[in-house]
Amino acid sequence: MTATETLRRGQTDGAALAGKVAIVTGGASGLGRAMALALAEAGARVVVADLDARGGRDVADLVGGAFRACDVSDLEANRALVDFAQEQYGGVDIALLNAGVTTGCGVGDDFDPARYRRAMGANLDGVVYGTHAVLPALRSRGGGAIVATSSLAGLAAVALDPLYAANKHAVVGLARSLGPALAPDNVRFNAVCPGFAESRIIDPLRDMLSEQGLPVIPAQVVADTVLRIVTGDGAGECWFVQAGREPEPFRFRTVPGPGKPAAV
Template sequence: MTDTSPTTAEREALRDKVALVTGGASGIGRLAALSLADAGAEVVVADIDEAGAREVAAQVGGHAVALDVSDLDANHAAVAYAQEHAGGLDLVLLNAGVTSDTIVGDQFDLARYRRAMGANLGGVVFGTQAALPALKARGGGSIVVTASLAGLTAVPADPIYAANKHAVVGLTRSLGPLLAGDGIRFNAVCPTFAETPLIAHVRDGLRAAGFELLDPQIVADTALRLFAGEMTGECWFCQIGRSPAPFQFRNLPGPRPAPDEERQAR
């Protein structure tokens, strides 16, 4: 398979940057924290699992902070921690997320719905809201969010997860151009099922159904490439057997004059 690791130039672009990684105690977030540190960045590992965050921070020689991403005040506190302990903020990976474990219909669970929307969408909105002043204070920066292929297609088996990931994709495409004037780039990674603790409860079922699981390092590598690049408002898919690349959205149909017979009938 094609090597997805950042190039020497991309790694050099990350050297001496300060990065905040949410959901950094495990899975994609942990791998991204390790890769960022290996590229020379100073990493602040944020996670609701504070012990796990401290463990990863010790591995990367960085910092750890407890964070419930669904809490706006907690996001502001995590950014303030990065500014106080690392001197500022340049890169933000809004990676924390959960499965929905509920569905619209007879099995709908309001608490699980709110938990999923709070982490997967609120965590991106609140994380961005908290990070913007810190990034602007440095003259700009880069935000990468972890979306999903579920944000690019229909997912009847998990419509709540698909809904919040579609929202993250829409936010990415909209904030990219909106924040460009402030020197802030905003992009998303959209992986297929990756081998992480997030899918532990469905791993056996996925394999039984013939799904191959993606190496999560590919997702972490793609996030680093987005941090180092010049693109904004892009959603990069990470799919089995393909090199990560920006998803090409079709344009909306434009307006056109009504046919002559329709105009005459009015």
């Protein structure tokens, strides 16, 4: 059975997301492509968003969806993306805010303000702007799901790319904070935190990963995890995806409360 036939069968077999409309940013390749495929197989109609028009249209054609060019670091572009999805399919139920890039610089002599702003714009602003833009559409449908792509770099220190770690930690903090804040509106906000997964981001690291014997996580594993998050009932969770382990929500330690005043 071809990939297209599999998608069509998923759309007609009473799949979990039948009738739902989803947006996937960074959907032209890697994790975003796999997410778009997984959503379509589960029955959703998918709007693929990316700056890579050729790749994005190819994925949209594959899933029987629609493509919209979008720079997620621009607030108005995010609003236009949501408007486009509503015009195409009548609403939005799911937003996978996945677009992201590596930083490519540090904070020392190699600091590059343009690279820094590009990474923060895609990795953090894209999540904030995307959430702001899609919330009215989700609320109008009685709720929905937002999943932001963070990283294991959002859960641990990463000396190799501290600025990337910074914006991914910010996405984790946003998910943990917005989860309970948006739950009363029946909008579930969660994050997925993959390790080294198959995507363009790891291209500069492939030789190093091979030399160190570090496995690359298939994009489909990350996409399947996102599908579990979307179809679940959690909010404010940050699911780790690590090679050789079953994905699950990361268990954060509780912050210590205030201590007792010192005795006089």
